[in-house]
Amino acid sequence: MSDVQTTLAHQFEDPDQQHEAASLGMWAFLITEIMFFGGLFAAYTVYRIQYPAAFVTASHLLDYKLGAVNTAVLICSSLTMALAVRAAQLGQRRNLIVFLILTMTLGTTFLGIKAAEYTHKFHERLIPGPNFTPNVSPNREAQLFFLLYYSMTGLHALHMVIGIGVLTWLLVRAVRGHFSHEYYSPVEMSGLYWHFVDIVWIYLFPLLYLVR
């Protein structure tokens, strides 16, 4: 019970209440995140309806195979994250560490593929601005698509980077044995964040890569 003594903040009655408060707080934060991404999705919707043909043309310039692979990678990482939370719930320290490392590896793989895509687009001069490739028509509207592409995937990638940072912190704490079946809230809350970022990508993939 010494675990409970050291991890229960004084304002809570019991660990259950503390856990529930943490969970609601995390969901409140995720709502703000939904609105954060929501602004970009709204901008996307407005311009997609306004310039449907240009969005089809521009979307063909993205490699949907890489997008699909990245979707699969993220879904795998969500599975390993869910299993990490489960390991934490059961107090299995070794499994927790293994699944955290797997999740981080998959997250890094996602970012690696994303970086390769960005580099490729850079070489093809598909960066909005005065040097945007003149080979695409209608040019200005295609630039608009790529502006949205970089904003949305960029913000998403930033969330992935932060997520990997959070996982690193969890890993250090897990190795030090800070978590037990009595106290695993940080693992579960980080899991919520990780799955949220996965959900954003689930929508980004068809909206950006599969406009046909």
Add this chain to the structure above:
Amino acid sequence: MAHQVVPPKVYLMIFATLLLLTLVTLDVAFFNLGILNTPIALTIASVKATLVILYFMHVRYAPRLTWVFAGAGFIWLVILLAFTLSDYYSRHWLPLPTGWTSSR
């Protein structure tokens, strides 16, 4: 703490379903269904998102208050999209009052 521990089998089934639905998304994208393509893609994405929320994010096993919080986020998102679009696509419905000139 008496929190629901989900058996790995459930996670694996959700995982398999998510991968399957990704393949379906890919397949459907290359059939020309006209105006239906995007709604179908978004519906599949929403099914995937719901599975992630219910099982991976444990909302299915969570107290009702968590359901309210999770639902509220999406309700506000719908309001954001609906009001933005109703503004953008109703602007040209009414003529400008006489004596005014459009800036364009």
